[in-house]
Structure formats: C-alpha cells, structure tokens
Amino acid sequence: MRCFICHQEIIPEVNWANVWKIDAKQTCCSECLSLFENINPGCPKCGRPSVEEICFDCVRWGRDKEDPLEKNISLFRYNDFAKDWVARWKYRGDYELIYSIAPQVKKVWREAGWNYSVVAVPLSEERLSERGFNQSEALIRTLDKEPLHLLERQGSEKQSKKRRTERMAAANPFKLKKTIHQPVVLVDDIYTTGTTVRHIATLLKENGCPKVYSFTLFR
Amino acid sequence: MFKKTEAFNWIPHHSTPHTFPHYAGKILLPHEIPPEHIEELTKTSVLTRVPSIIKKQCRRCGNQKPHLFGHLPHAKCQQDCLYCRNCIQMGRVIECEPLYIGSPECFWPAWENALAWAGELTPSQQQAADEIADLVKTGSGEKLVWAVCGAGKTEMLFPGIALGLAEGKRVCLATPRIDVVRELFPRLQRAFPAIEVQALHGESEKTGDGQLIIATTHQLLRFAHAFDVIVIDEVDAFPFHNDPSLHFAAKRAGKPDAARIYLTATPRNQEKRRIRSKQLPVVFIPKRFHGHPLPVPKLTLSFNLSRYLKKNELPAAILNLIKKPRDRQLLIFLSSISLTSGLRGFLASKGVVTEQVHAGDEDRKEKVERFRNKEIDILLTTTILERGVTFPSVDVFVIDAGHEVFDEAALVQIAGRAGRSPDDPKGDVIFFHSGKTNAMLDAYDLIRKMNRLGQKQ
Structure with missing residues (x-):
C-alpha cells in the first residue's frame, strides 16, 4: 500500500480493534491526510468554512429571487494543499490522485444520504481533450454512481481565471440537452462562488426539476 | 556514476544542423509544440516522434516502478491509457501520445575570450x-x-x-x-x-x-x-x-x-x-582557496537532550553557549521544522532573538539575505542551508547531531559553513549529541583527513 499523494509506503497501525482483520485498503498516508482541513460546521447552506449561520453570500443569492440551489456539501477547505492537489489532479491530469481521498468522499456522500440522480458538470470539447478526463465524471465514478449527461457547455473560458463579479455577470455557459423531473445532485470539484452550480440549477429548475443539490470536494 | 542499463539508442542521431534553439536537444509533449508547425518540423527531422512509454518505462523520466504508473479512462481514446505519475508535474506522459525529440544539432556560436573573470586560482x-x-x-x-x-x-x-x-x-x-x-x-x-x-x-x-x-x-x-x-x-x-x-x-x-x-x-x-x-x-x-584548514567540529555530549527537545526546550549548558556574546553570527541546525519554530519560541522566552528558515518557508530567500546582511544574529535552520550558501563569518551549532537526518555528508557540509572567508578563516563548530553516531565520527575523521592532506600539499 502506498499513499496516492506522496507515494510513501503506508504501514497500517495494528490495534486490538483490527488485529483480526486489517482495515480496508488505505490510499492516503496520515501525514498527507492531515494537511486537508475539514469543514465543520460551516454555513448550513453552502458549507462555507469558519461560519455557523447562513453566510452572507447565500443570503445574497436568495435576496432578489429564490435561490435555485437547495444545499451544497463540501469535503474540505480549499487551502494551499488542496490547491496543489487540484492543480495536479485536474490541470496536470494525474487522474489516480482521486483515489487518495476516495474513502473520505464516499463517507461524506453516505452521510449526506442523498438518494437522487447524479448529474455531471460538462467540460468544453477543448478542455476535455486537453485534460483527457472530466473531473466531475471522475468523482461520480468514485461514488460508484452512473453520471447523467443532461447538459453541454458552450465556450471554454476558465471560471478560475475570473473574479466573482465577472463570473456572476457572465452569461450562462450551459445548455440543457434533456429535462428531468426528479431531484438531482450536481457533482463538481470546487465550489468557489457557487456560480457554476447555480447556472446549472437555474436551467434544471426552469425545466421541471424540483430540487437541485450540489456535492463538491473543496469549498 | 550511472549504471549502464540504459543506452538511449531510441534517441535519433542527426547530422543536419537547424536553427531552432528552443527545440535543440529537448523532449517535448505534443501540446508543447504549436500544432501548425509539428508536421513541417517532423518532416525536416528537427523533431522526431518516439513512443512515450515502452516496456512499462517512461521515456521522459525513466520510471519503471509499477506504483508510479496510473490508468486514465481517456476521453480521447475511449479506453484506459497508461500514464506516468512520476513526472506528472512537468505535464502528463501518456502511452497513447508520442514524445517529440528535438535534434541537438543546432548552430551555436563560438565565443572567443568569453571569460571576463579576472581572479586568480590557487x-x-x-x-x-x-x-x-x-x-x-x-x-x-x-x-x-x-x-x-x-x-x-x-x-x-x-x-x-x-x-x-x-x-x-x-x-x-x-x-x-x-x-x-x-x-x-x-x-x-x-x-x-x-x-x-x-x-x-x-x-x-x-x-x-x-x-x-x-x-x-x-x-x-x-x-x-x-x-x-x-x-x-x-x-x-x-x-x-x-x-x-x-x-x-x-x-x-x-x-x-x-x-x-x-x-x-x-x-x-x-x-x-x-x-x-x-x-x-x-x-x-583538500585545501580551501584561502589555504586555511577546515574548522574541526567539537563533539559535545549533552545528557537528556531528547527529553529537553521533546518539550521544545534546551539544556542550560547549550542555552548559555547560545547566549554568550560572540564576534560571529550563529547558525543553528535542527533536525525538524517543528523544532525550529518550537525552539524559536523557547529562546524568545529567554530573551534571545532569533529567526528560522525551512524548506517550506516562503520568505526563505529574503531571510537568508537578511542573515547575510547581518540583520539577523542567530538563524535556526533545518538541513536546507547545509550546502551551497556562503556566509562570511559564522559559528555553527548542530543540536541533536545524532538524528538520522544528519548523515556524514550533511555533517561535513554543515561544518563547512564556518570559516569561509579569508578575513575570518576560523569558526566554532559544535555538534551537540546524546551519544556519538557513526555519521558524526566519519564526518570528524573526514575533516581531519582533509586537513592532513591539505597540509602536505
């Protein structure tokens, strides 16, 4: 067993609880895992860390009209370590890095108890051929789910290169291919301002979807 | 230096020189080359296309370890493709895409009398x-x-x-x-x-x-x-x-x-x-350029050192030595990053002002510069400063020199930080330990041997 982040050998700790049965395969060493920061409790709506009540941004989203997003759950804070992790996984294209936190991803997913269909966030053709994989689909596969492809993306501007105001002012880059009439969960890697998920949520809700949730790795 | 296992006969031999210095002798991923030029450059054999992963070995980094390869459900190929995780930081090498090797034959000018350095060699x-x-x-x-x-x-x-x-x-x-x-x-x-x-x-x-x-x-x-x-x-x-x-x-x-x-x-x-x-x-x-011998480290036993360090404290004997007024700056080497910050706090509580550096420190460059300009008197460091950096006049302490990070090479290098300048060719080097290790003795012997050989010359 080796850590999928630092490649160090993982020597499982044996105690009386697991002496008869070694724990399930570990994929991340304790040092690397300790560099991720958990979010607790965070904003009950979007999971923004270091607050406990509905945060300012969520209030803003629901001020003029109803917020299309029901709730977001994120695993970890988007700290420097997470930024490096995302850069290596998504931009450098180290696909197997997702295995490092797969057990945590599955655990949080189970705890959320969302028994809804899972919708993938599409990439533009250009980004997809550059990266070789869609990060949202990779995550959904980690959850042992089948992604629903309801959307397509026009244009290829990177969200991460824009500022909050620019993102919010930008036109909706997504187009609906198929409608759905059940609640869904959107799965993506990062929730920064929440614009991407709300763009999609608006589209889905306008076309008959009753509730939209989102599940993201980092917040 | 290297095992003769790899002959690199997959790298093409070229004879026609070209005028593209940015491709000369380079290994490139397909996306690092402007797509409109690839065909032309390959035709004129400025670039040569080679398979990227052969016999479970990455051609760019030589990685052969199975755990450093990964599988990617590749959107382009609609199947699982093998990629190298070892050199992923330089962009992904994947088996379904080739590497391009730039011909090394490029016109490089001949520079007569390029050397402007006027110093003299011993x-x-x-x-x-x-x-x-x-x-x-x-x-x-x-x-x-x-x-x-x-x-x-x-x-x-x-x-x-x-x-x-x-x-x-x-x-x-x-x-x-x-x-x-x-x-x-x-x-x-x-x-x-x-x-x-x-x-x-x-x-x-x-x-x-x-x-x-x-x-x-x-x-x-x-x-x-x-x-x-x-x-x-x-x-x-x-x-x-x-x-x-x-x-x-x-x-x-x-x-x-x-x-x-x-x-x-x-x-x-x-x-x-x-x-x-x-x-x-x-x-x-075996001789320094200024001709003076290397400072020989003093090995000083310090009882219960690890017990003190666990509490982020220092024994009184070491503390007094640090506090003692000295003519030179002081460089203190420690075994871990946590210890540099821990001891910095301890020394501050005893009225000793210090600064600390380690590998992850963003201000490392700036702090080293300040130490060099004598704005800092005492610098706590990990082995990151063991080599390559020159300060004109320092004393060097290694605390817990028996720790495994201080191997023979590290200790020799650390001792070599002292007495670099011809104006002050001496400096105290003290290894504080709670039991001599082979690394310490080997380092000590090597320094003494060098000094002996240096004297003979």
Whole structure:
C-alpha cells in the first residue's frame, strides 16, 4: 500500500480493534491526510468554512429571487494543499490522485444520504481533450454512481481565471440537452462562488426539476 | 556514476544542423509544440516522434516502478491509457501520445575570450581547472572533482566552460538545489557577460534554449543528448543522490560523447567504490582557496537532550553557549521544522532573538539575505542551508547531531559553513549529541583527513 499523494509506503497501525482483520485498503498516508482541513460546521447552506449561520453570500443569492440551489456539501477547505492537489489532479491530469481521498468522499456522500440522480458538470470539447478526463465524471465514478449527461457547455473560458463579479455577470455557459423531473445532485470539484452550480440549477429548475443539490470536494 | 542499463539508442542521431534553439536537444509533449508547425518540423527531422512509454518505462523520466504508473479512462481514446505519475508535474506522459525529440544539432556560436573573470586560482585549483579543461577538449569521459567545502569549485570550472564556449559547444551546469541555482546564476553571468546565461528551475519562465544553462537537476528531464559539457554540482545532495530518475535524466541530457564533470565535497559510497576500482577519474582538492584548514567540529555530549527537545526546550549548558556574546553570527541546525519554530519560541522566552528558515518557508530567500546582511544574529535552520550558501563569518551549532537526518555528508557540509572567508578563516563548530553516531565520527575523521592532506600539499 502506498499513499496516492506522496507515494510513501503506508504501514497500517495494528490495534486490538483490527488485529483480526486489517482495515480496508488505505490510499492516503496520515501525514498527507492531515494537511486537508475539514469543514465543520460551516454555513448550513453552502458549507462555507469558519461560519455557523447562513453566510452572507447565500443570503445574497436568495435576496432578489429564490435561490435555485437547495444545499451544497463540501469535503474540505480549499487551502494551499488542496490547491496543489487540484492543480495536479485536474490541470496536470494525474487522474489516480482521486483515489487518495476516495474513502473520505464516499463517507461524506453516505452521510449526506442523498438518494437522487447524479448529474455531471460538462467540460468544453477543448478542455476535455486537453485534460483527457472530466473531473466531475471522475468523482461520480468514485461514488460508484452512473453520471447523467443532461447538459453541454458552450465556450471554454476558465471560471478560475475570473473574479466573482465577472463570473456572476457572465452569461450562462450551459445548455440543457434533456429535462428531468426528479431531484438531482450536481457533482463538481470546487465550489468557489457557487456560480457554476447555480447556472446549472437555474436551467434544471426552469425545466421541471424540483430540487437541485450540489456535492463538491473543496469549498 | 550511472549504471549502464540504459543506452538511449531510441534517441535519433542527426547530422543536419537547424536553427531552432528552443527545440535543440529537448523532449517535448505534443501540446508543447504549436500544432501548425509539428508536421513541417517532423518532416525536416528537427523533431522526431518516439513512443512515450515502452516496456512499462517512461521515456521522459525513466520510471519503471509499477506504483508510479496510473490508468486514465481517456476521453480521447475511449479506453484506459497508461500514464506516468512520476513526472506528472512537468505535464502528463501518456502511452497513447508520442514524445517529440528535438535534434541537438543546432548552430551555436563560438565565443572567443568569453571569460571576463579576472581572479586568480590557487595552485591546487589550477590543477583541477586544467584537468577539467582537458576533459572538455577531448570529450567522452567523466571526472569527479572532490573538493572540500570552500575550495572554490565554481571558479575552477570557469576555464573549462570558456574553452567549451570557444569551441561552440553547449554547456550545462546542473545542481540539485534551487537555492544553489539562484546563488550561482549571477556569478556565472558576471563571469561570462557576453553570453546570455539561462537559469532553469521549477519557478523560472525560461524555455531552455540557451547555450550556457544553469539548471536544477530536475530540469534535465526536459533534455536528451543536448549538451557537450555537463557539470553536476553536489552529486551527493538530496534529491539527486537517491532519485534514480534524476540520474537517468543527467545521463541522457549529455551527448554520448559529452564531457561529464561531477563536483562534490562528500562522495557517497557508490562514487567512492568507483574511485577505488579506478572506473571514475578523480581530482582531489583538500585545501580551501584561502589555504586555511577546515574548522574541526567539537563533539559535545549533552545528557537528556531528547527529553529537553521533546518539550521544545534546551539544556542550560547549550542555552548559555547560545547566549554568550560572540564576534560571529550563529547558525543553528535542527533536525525538524517543528523544532525550529518550537525552539524559536523557547529562546524568545529567554530573551534571545532569533529567526528560522525551512524548506517550506516562503520568505526563505529574503531571510537568508537578511542573515547575510547581518540583520539577523542567530538563524535556526533545518538541513536546507547545509550546502551551497556562503556566509562570511559564522559559528555553527548542530543540536541533536545524532538524528538520522544528519548523515556524514550533511555533517561535513554543515561544518563547512564556518570559516569561509579569508578575513575570518576560523569558526566554532559544535555538534551537540546524546551519544556519538557513526555519521558524526566519519564526518570528524573526514575533516581531519582533509586537513592532513591539505597540509602536505
């Protein structure tokens, strides 16, 4: 067993609880895992860390009209370590890095108890051929789910290169291919301002979807 | 230096020179080349397409370890493709995409009298410099320059580099540490003002199309048969000495008939074995450039040291020595990052003002600069400052010298930080320990042996 982040050998700790049965395969060493920061409790709506009540941004989203997003759950804070992790996984294209936190991803997913269909966030053709994989689909596969492809993306501007105001002012880059009439969960890697998920949520809700949730790795 | 397992016969031999220095001797991923030029450049064999992963080995970094390969459900191929996780930081090498090798034959100018350095070499430096220059002239060979810390290794290289440039050769000076690249770059540029020296490291923006390059050993992963002269500084340093892919890269970056020069103050067993069996020619400089002997470390026993360190405290005896007024600055080496911050707090509580640096420190460069300008009196550091950095007048303490991070090479290098300047060729070096280790004794013996040999010369 080796850590999928630092490649160090993982020597499982044996105690009386697991002496008869070694724990399930570990994929991340304790040092690397300790560099991720958990979010607790965070904003009950979007999971923004270091607050406990509905945060300012969520209030803003629901001020003029109803917020299309029901709730977001994120695993970890988007700290420097997470930024490096995302850069290596998504931009450098180290696909197997997702295995490092797969057990945590599955655990949080189970705890959320969302028994809804899972919708993938599409990439533009250009980004997809550059990266070789869609990060949202990779995550959904980690959850042992089948992604629903309801959307397509026009244009290829990177969200991460824009500022909050620019993102919010930008036109909706997504187009609906198929409608759905059940609640869904959107799965993506990062929730920064929440614009991407709300763009999609608006589209889905306008076309008959009753509730939209989102599940993201980092917040 | 390297095992003869890899012959690199997959790298094409070219004879027609071209005028694209940014492709010369480079290994490129498809997306690193403008797509509209690929066909033309391949047709004229400036670029050659080679498979990227062959027999479970990555051609760019030489990785063969199964756990450092991954599978990717590739959107383009609609199937699982193998990719290398070892060199992923330089962009993904994936089996379904080729690598492009740039022909090394490029027109490099010949620079007459490029060397502007007017300093003088000591007789032992001169001897090494002559041997290096001879090797540059003949090519096809290796030489280990075994010189004590502070012998003036960089200056010994100048005549050899000048000779190579005069013959229109391409020269690379590689070192494992980015700090050393930063420190040597201005010195090299001053010595060769007519030439644009390029510094390549993980944070630099340069493309690596220069004739004279100073790079981290990691950057050599981008080159294949590119250099006529390749110098590897600090061959015994982390991460070079224990990373097989860097050895692979260093071997490949030089042309088959390249002159290969290795510099070290503390050869590892692998090199020592090759020296003893006369496979690796060596030139030996046991004397510092100012002619004074190396400061010999004092081994001081300190009872219960680890118990104090666990509480982030120091025994009174060491604390008093640190507090004692001194003429020089003080460099204190510690075994871990947490200890540098822990002891900094402890010393502050005892009224001793210090600063700390470690590998992850963003302000490292700036703090080292402040220490050099004597704005800081006492610097707490991990082994990050063990080599490559020069402070004119320091005393050196190693606390818990028995810790495994302080191996023989590290201790010799650390002791070599003291007495660098001809104005102050002495300095106290004290290893505080709670039991002598072989590493400490070997380091002590090596320093004494060098001083003996130096006296004979």
